Amino acid sequence: MNYNLPSHLSELPVYRKAMDIIMLSRSISTYLNHDLSYLNSDGTEDSDIYFSGDIVQQSTSLAPEIINAELERHSDKKHKHFESLDRLTSKLYSNCRRLEHSKSNGKDYLPILRGELKKFRRLQRNWMMTL
Template structure:
């Protein structure tokens, strides 16, 4: 039963939005850092590179987090996993702000990512309401 439920979680709009955020974050980080690898970003002397690397790492937590909420055995476990997703989302917003202050010229990309994160937060809230009813 949990495998079937797990399979369904990969087709939810929330999961797909989490993947979109990761792909967008990764593309932006590559662009901002002149095609550095994520590991190189973390060790860079440039704050912009480190923020970009952190952006990729934080966005990578969203999709597995959504899948783990969908497959959680009890309500307490779900709440803890949802808390971690929300924490990652908040961190992404902070990293976007840090990138803006670090001198990223392509602010329209950051605006797009912030909009997607906001939409994700709304989708998570709606999804949580559906899970409570189920």
């Protein structure tokens, strides 16, 4: 991930945590995909495989929203980025919960991701107060 970052942005705890979440969700998704990519006995695919892609997509969207909020000058536009971050975090959290019911050994790693999301939410709230 190579964004044109202002120098201070890479030092923000909320940004660093977002980057950790991206790496963790990609690793978990890769692990889950190996277990969920096989067809069921009736020839259908496991619908949980789509949620594993969703966690990657949603986690990848966290960092750009942080960047956009940091670079935005108008407070009403900053709030739109904050709301988007809240939605992404909530969706990511709920997709983790859904994947915990999947038929994969990788589901054991999802509580770790949910724990990181809780830490991210705390950092996000503190960061939002500073802008």
